[in-house]
Structures are given as C-alpha cells and as structure tokens.
Amino acid sequence: MLIDTHAHLEMEAFDSDRDEVLKRAAEAGLAAIVTVGTTLTDCQKAVALARRYPPVYAAVGIHPHEVKGIDAGTYDALRLLARQDKVVAIGEVGLDFFYDLSPRGVQLRRFAEQLDLAEELDMPVIIHDREAHAETLRILRPRKGRLRGVLHCFSGDQAMARECLEMGFHLSVAGPVTYRKADQLREVAREIPLERLLIETDAPYLAPQPHRGKRNEPAYVVETAGCLAEILRLPVGELKRLTAANARLLFGIGGMESL
Ligand SMILES: [Zn+2]
Ligand SMILES: [Zn+2]
Numbered sequence: 110m111l112i113d114t115h116a117h118l119e120m121e122a123f124d125s126d127r128d129e130v131l132k133r134a135a136e137a138g139l140a141a142i143v144t145v146g147t148t149l150t151d152c153q154k155a156v157a158l159a160r161r162y163p164p165v166y167a168a169v170g171i172h173p174h175e176v177k178g179i180d181a182g183t184y185d186a187l188r189l190l191a192r193q194d195k196v197v198a199i200g201e202v203g204l205d206f207f208y209d210l211s212p213r214g215v216q217l218r219r220f221a222e223q224l225d226l227a228e229e230l231d232m233p234v235i236i237h238d239r240e241a242h243a244e245t246l247r248i249l250r251p252r253k254g255r256l257r258g259v260l261h262c263f264s265g266d267q268a269m270a271r272e273c274l275e276m277g278f279h280l281s282v283a284g285p286v287t288y289r290k291a292d293q294l295r296e297v298a299r300e301i302p303l304e305r306l307l308i309e310t311d312a313p314y315l316a317p318q319p320h321r322g323k324r325n326e327p328a329y330v331v332e333t334a335g336c337l338a339e340i341l342r343l344p345v346g347e348l349k350r351l352t353a354a355n356a357r358l359l360f361g362i363g364g365m366e367s368l
Pocket of ligand 2 (some may be wrong): 115116117145201311
C-alpha cells in the first residue's frame with residue numbers, strides 16, 4: 110500500500126541487517142522500494158538486490174558527488190544495467206552545490222549527459238538538487254516535454270515547484286518535512302497536486318521524526334506519510350494509496366508484488 114520511492118538499500122549501512130530492514134518494511138505496510146544507485150558499483154548492487162528481493166526495484170545513475178569519477182566506460186555500463194529486469198529509472202543524477210564533492214563544471218556536464226541517457230532509453234529520471242535550484246531549472250527547461258521523472262527530496266520554493274510541475278515532473282517529499290523548522294517545506298508540500306506527489310526516505314539518510322539522527326530505513330516512511338497526511342488534511346490511508354499509485358505509474362511498477 111505504501112511505496113518508498115527513494116532509498117539506498119545497496120549501501121554499506123545495510124550490509125549487516127538488510128533482511129531485517131526489509132522485514133520491518135513489510136511489517137510497516139510497504140509494497141515496494143526503489144533503491145537508487147550513486148556509483149557504478151552501487152548501481153550493480155542495486156540491480157542485484159532488485160533481482161533478489163521481489164519488492165525491490167532499482168534506479169541506476171551516478172550521483173553528483175561521484176561524477177568526477179565517470180570515464181569512457183561508465184555510460185556503456187549504465188546502459189547495460191538500465192536494461193536489466195526491474196530497473197525503473199535513471200538516477201540519482203543532478204547537482205549538489207552544498208557539498209561540492211565534484212567540481213561544478215563537471216557536475217553540470219555529467220548531469221546533462223545522464224539526462225541525455227534517460228531520453229535515449231525513454232526512462233524516468235530521479236533528480237538530486239541541493240543548493241543548485243537555478244542551475245537545475247536551467248538544465249531542465251530546454252528539455253521540457255522530453256523528460257519525465259521526479260525531483261527527489263524536493264527542497265525548492267513554491268515558484269520552483271510550480272515550474273517543475275509545469276514541466277511535468279513529480280515532486281517527492283522526504284523526512285525533513287517532519288522537522289520542526291521545515292515550515293517552508295510544508296507550505297510547498299501543500300501546493301503539490303496529489304497526482305504528482307511521491308514519498309520517500311532517502312535511507313540511510315534524513316530519518317524523519319522521531320528517528321531523527323539515527324540511521325533511516327524504509328519502514329520509517331510511515332512517519333513521513335503521517336505528517337504529510339496531516340499537512341494535506343487527508344486520511345493517511347488515502348495518502349499512502351495515492352502516492353503509491355503515482356509511483357507505480359511513473360516507474361511502471363506492477364501492482365502484484367508485495368513483501
Ligand atoms: Zn539525493
Ligand atoms: Zn539519495
């Protein structure tokens with residue numbers, strides 16, 4: 110009934126107890142989890158997890174932190190991975206001008222190239238934008254109508270939300286919406302049309318209240334769902350159903366799998 114559209118189950122943080130994490134996710138009512146690669150190695154792990162666990166789906170792409178390591182073979186490898194079973198998106202790709210772990214010029218170029226890949230493969234894209242709102246919009250604008258996908262853990266203002274929605278994107282809300290000081294985020298969440306709203310954990314990062322500061326895991330998406338339902342004045346079951354239906358449609362996730 111509930112889909113976590115963005116987690117990093119392939120990361121080392123889950124190596125010691127991945128089975129239990131997935132078990133708790135099932136107990137929390139999750140029907141599917143999209144696990145999102147950030148390096149080529151992690152993309153391979155994500156695809157392997159999707160193969161192993163029925164409710165897990167994978168996205169493959171190189172995170173802005175890691176794009177400095179892209180070489181000639183990377184795109185061929187991503188192309189091959191993208192064709193594997195249960196790979197549902199290109200991502201995460203984008204810009205991170207907060208940490209600047211890759212030079213900005215490299216981030217811009219690699220983001221554009223990976224958007225080209227999503228267009229070429231006709232797959233949705235999962236976009237990471239941290240402190241790079243204007244540049245993100247500038248790269249997306251000329252591609253209007255050629256891309257579909259989601260701005261994950263959306264952190265822009267209402268004007269940016271409007272423009273992204275206008276371009277056809279979904280917006281995904283993560284744990285920070287539950288934080289006490291996140292009034293702007295809650296304002297923006299209120300403006301997202303229900304048919305474009307997704308929900309995620311970004312586990313192991315960004316644990317929602319009351320787990321803040323701990324390792325995040327997909328089961329905790331329930332807290333974010335509860336908070337969002339309150340903000341939107343919807344029954345929580347309705348919010349879970351709607352966001353799961355949106356995720357199924359965007360990522361082409363079937364309706365029959367369950368944990
Ligand atoms: Zn991200
Ligand atoms: Zn992420």
